[in-house]
Amino acid sequence: MQSLWMLVTCAMFALMGASVKFSADFDANLAQIIFFRGLPSVLILFAWTRLKRLSLVPLSWGLHIRRNLFGISAMWLSFFAMSMLPLPTAVSLTYTAPLFIGIWMLFFGGSQSDWLRVLAVLAGFIGVLVILRPSFGDDQWFPGLLGIISGAFSAVAMMQIRQLGLVGEPEWRTVFIFSSFVCLTSLVVMGVIGWPSIDWRAYSSLAVVGISGLFGQLALTRAFGYGSTLLTAALQYSTIIFATLLGVVIWGDWPDAMAWLGMLLIIVSGLLSAWRTYTENRVLRGESTVKSAPLAEEREAA
Numbered sequence: 001m002q003s004l005w006m007l008v009t010c011a012m013f014a015l016m017g018a019s020v021k022f023s024a025d026f027d028a029n030l031a032q033i034i035f036f037r038g039l040p041s042v043l044i045l046f047a048w049t050r051l052k053r054l055s056l057v058p059l060s061w062g063l064h065i066r067r068n069l070f071g072i073s074a075m076w077l078s079f080f081a082m083s084m085l086p087l088p089t090a091v092s093l094t095y096t097a098p099l100f101i102g103i104w105m106l107f108f109g110g111s112q113s114d115w116l117r118v119l120a121v122l123a124g125f126i127g128v129l130v131i132l133r134p135s136f137g138d139d140q141w142f143p144g145l146l147g148i149i150s151g152a153f154s155a156v157a158m159m160q161i162r163q164l165g166l167v168g169e170p171e172w173r174t175v176f177i178f179s180s181f182v183c184l185t186s187l188v189v190m191g192v193i194g195w196p197s198i199d200w201r202a203y204s205s206l207a208v209v210g211i212s213g214l215f216g217q218l219a220l221t222r223a224f225g226y227g228s229t230l231l232t233a234a235l236q237y238s239t240i241i242f243a244t245l246l247g248v249v250i251w252g253d254w255p256d257a258m259a260w261l262g263m264l265l266i267i268v269s270g271l272l273s274a275w276r277t278y279t280e281n282r283v284l285r286g287e288s289t290v291k292s293a294p295l296a297e298e299r300e301a302a
Helices: 002-025 030-052 061-084 087-094 097-108 115-132 141-166 171-193 200-226 229-235 238-251 257-301
Strands: none
Touching (some): 002 030, 002 200, 030 061, 061 141, 061 171, 115 229, 141 200, 238 257
């Protein structure tokens, strides 16, 4: 049930999104937000690995470079899309990532190529559209295209996370290396545009961005590294539910009937994918038991 770590990811990323909104309201710029997104992860994980005497040398630089290339590009593109498009539209485009994963797994997923779970991912995305109801203006096609590219890059990054898990790379090392590159890219940008003055409210919001991003990234890495790819992708839509609940609690934004319908679609998609994975695991355990029974009888006879 490693995929259920995605629910922790969704809660943390919803909190991070709310904190990003607060940070922007208090005049923090994009580079500062991204810098603080990575800084706590770098500091905390570095101190923890020194205390535990763990190595930060990766098992595969190639996988990490590809993961960071696509992951960090997706982050910057998604933030740019959010700055140019209505927020509902930008968030919807970000959530095309599970669709790209579903399409890839359908044609190249081998044992995980499953129409039912792909349909679950599609149902979840429809739920996102129902909640957010995005729209494009005539002059928004370019940032919209970048938003879709961000979703595709996120999908590639998530698949690389899975590959890192399969080769035995621990999630804390993956998150540390990713966060280090996040900080590096933001420092390069701030070297050009400078560091504008912000007050304690902005710094407090940025700190929450970093801490929630750290725990969300750790949970995401475990979910995609060790869980079912399509189940994890379907559960990813739960971020919208957590974000909606935060909107109710913090800003008093109650969802309308269409939004509740969208959340229901998201929940159903996750449960459908979870049920499919559970039944497949039961079948596999049953086949393993049947195959091992004759061997056990032979050993007893001997």
